[in-house]
Amino acid sequence: MxxxxxxxxxxxxxxxxxxxxxxxxxxxxxxxxxxxxxxxxxxxxxxxxxxxxxxxxxxxxxxxxxxxxxxxxxxxxxxxxxxxxxxxxxxxxxxxxxxxxxxxxxxxxxxxxxxxxxxxxxxxxxxxxxxxxxxxxxxxxxxxxxxxxxxxxxxxxxxxxxxxxxxxxxxxxxxxxxxxxxxxxxxxxxxxxxxxxxxxxxxxxxxxxxxxxxxxxxxxxxxxxxxxxxVPPAHDTASAVVAVPFTEPGALFISSGTWSLVGVETSRARVDASAKAVNLTNEGGYGGTIRLLRNVMGLWLLQECRKQWHREGADLGYAEIAELARAEPGLVSVVNPDSTDFLLPGDMPRRIQEYCARTGQPVPATVGAIARCAIDSLALGYRRVLDAITAVTGTRPPAVNIVGGGARHTLLSQLTSDATGLPVRCGPVEATAMGNAAVQLAALGEFGGVTEIRAAVADSADLTEYEPRARHDWTAAAALLDTLTNADGLYHRA
CATH class of the missing domain: 3.30.420.40 (ATPase, nucleotide binding domain)
Structure with missing residues (x-):
């Protein structure tokens, strides 16, 4: 071996x-x-x-x-x-x-x-x-x-x-x-x-x-x-996508970590007016593929919130923060997760509160409410990319595959399913390392290509599945996010 x-x-x-x-x-x-x-x-x-x-x-x-x-x-x-x-x-x-x-x-x-x-x-x-x-x-x-x-x-x-x-x-x-x-x-x-x-x-x-x-x-x-x-696919997301065990052809992938990269695999770059209008990016993939995607701010929002709460004396783990968020009502307030308000390190809870106040929404006051606002907003951000890709390609992805550290986040995964209306498959968590290793092994003659790699990943990984629930008005919330994003403009989004 x-x-x-x-x-x-x-x-x-x-x-x-x-x-x-x-x-x-x-x-x-x-x-x-x-x-x-x-x-x-x-x-x-x-x-x-x-x-x-x-x-x-x-x-x-x-x-x-x-x-x-x-x-x-x-x-x-x-x-x-x-x-x-x-x-x-x-x-x-x-x-x-x-x-x-x-x-x-x-x-x-x-x-x-x-x-x-x-x-x-x-x-x-x-x-x-x-x-x-x-x-x-x-x-x-x-x-x-x-x-x-x-x-x-x-x-x-x-x-x-x-x-x-x-x-x-x-x-x-x-x-x-x-x-x-x-x-x-x-x-x-x-x-x-x-x-x-x-x-x-x-x-x-x-x-x-x-x-x-x-x-x-x-x-x-x-x-x-x-x-x-x-040399593997050296961009970590490219390695992660190699190890996405797509269960349905054309499914949306989310490589979920500090950033969330949300997209689909295509055979050619889309550099046209429709892709430009929704600010989609074309990134290189393994085996001659293109990853048509958009960067969403990702778990950075929660990472920076946790650091600030720790500075204030609350030593909270991510699981505890997620449970506090789960206990809060959903979609009370949302932010544009891609606003440059949230790009730099700093007091993220205060920035989320200030954004909500500036946009005329209820201001979250507790750890759970702030975290729920961030998590709801990420799920909406994923939906927004899904809608953009559907508009550009003319094909709606049939499912969502989440890989990386964010695949462990059960609340965000369920809310992603709810927001998109699609089944969500989570795992593997170590997709990036697996994809990196798999391409090396392919170069050494162990795999004939990405299809064989993904079959091996599917046999090796423990996957968790989520089905959409009709609990909140995600359509209205998505319209609000569109309004917020358009108001932020080119220089106010990451």
Whole structure:
């Protein structure tokens, strides 16, 4: 049995997973978990690469000492963020975080310079302030020394592939989150970058998932002594979608974590007026597919609420918060979860209350009421994306598959079924690591393609199902969310 290591880096935590396939089922063992967070340095929110590299190395060291043979390793991570490398291979500085306020101003500057339509038409990517292209716009105008010192840009997962193997490319699905790749061709949108003044010498070669980029470095002497580095779908959502056990063709997927990425798999990019009108994005998928989707703020709302309540002395777990929310009446107040009011770290309960007050709704006053407002709003946000995809493709997905950490959230899963009117299947929770590992195993000859991978996932995962209930007026609530979102406008939504 082949064995691989999947390094899965999320925006709040990471894990190093040992994975194998016995011909029927996946065997997944989490060797190392760790938490991490960005920190402010020189006035900019940055990722702590020292901590990340130390923890990844610790996980790989555990695998090295664990016996057996690990055939390959690959890294997936969140999208949009990037590292800059000097010509001598050293990093220019710590990578900046997409939640830094600089991105908001940079998006306005870029749109003022070339127009929102020109940006979307060149790439087919949802306009969001978090996009790489707006980070580079900020670098160009506010921190020109960063770009002047840089010889190459690589996306975050490929920063680690470089550190682990020396690879200087960037994987396709990660590159597709930049807002700088033409999703119709898979090539860099050099005309757009030139119009914005971003130097194209920074752009790396785009490589496909499943590519062997070299031997693992690091002096490992046992299980990892002959390990290769095989690039998975390096955007974590792309890896997660590989491991979605679609029970109905054309089903909607929700990769649910800090962000919720809500979409469908298609065979080609949709870069047209209908997709642009509802701000859908085209992101790269495994096996020549496109993920037609929209980013929704996701569990970030609850994560930031929990941090604030903890600062105020209430040490609440997510399960306790969910039970308090479950006891509250539904759809009393809703917020646009994609408003930039909620993009940056901070006092999220207060922001939710202020949003409700500003929009003339009842203001939630308790932990349970605030959490219920956030959870209802996420379910409505998912419905809104479902409606947008249905309008653009002409086909309504028959079901919803939720994977990732959010698949554990029973209240949100049930409310998603209620809001969409569709059956919801939840699991696997470790879809990202499974998809990462599965693509490595496919490159090693264990799978013939994504159909075989998904059949194996379905046989290996414990799935939970929810059916829609007719308990609230979701149609009226969806109309309210439309009104709120339209009022927020382009610069007031993430």
């Amino acid at each position: 082949r064995t691989v290591a999947a390094v899965d880096l999320g925006a709040e935590s990471g894990r190093v997973v040992r994975a194998g396939f016995d011909g029927t089922r996946f065997d997944i063992d989490v060797a190392h978990r760790f938490a991490h967070s960005p920190r402010t340095e020189n006035g900019i929110l940055r990722w702590d690469m020292d901590t990340l590299l130390r923890e990844v190395t610790a996980g790989l060291t555990r695998l090295d000492a664990g016996g057996g043979t690990v055939d390959s390793v690959g890294v997936d991570a969140w999208g949009v963020d990037y590292g800059l490398f000097r010509v001598d291979g050293r990093m220019v500085d710590q990578p900046t975080c997409y939640r830094d306020p600089r991105q908001l101003d940079a998006m306005k500057r870029a749109v003022d310079a070339v127009g929102a339509d020109a940006i979307y038409d060149a790439t087919g990517v949802q306009l969001m302030p978090i996009n790489t292209i707006f980070g580079l716009t900020s670098d160009l105008h506010d921190h020109p020394d960063r770009l002047a010192a840089a010889e190459r840009l690589q996306m975050m997962p490929d920063v680690f592939h470089r550190l682990l193997s020396g690879s200087t490319g960037t994987e396709y699905t990660a590159a597709s989150t930049t807002g700088a790749l033409d999703m119709r061709t898979g090539r860099w949108a050099t005309g757009l970058l030139a119009a914005l003044g971003i130097p194209d010498h920074l752009l790396p070669e785009v490589i496909q998932p499943g590519t062997d980029v070299g031997a693992l470095r690091g002096g490992f002497t046992r299980a990892l002594s002959e390990t290769r580095v095989i």
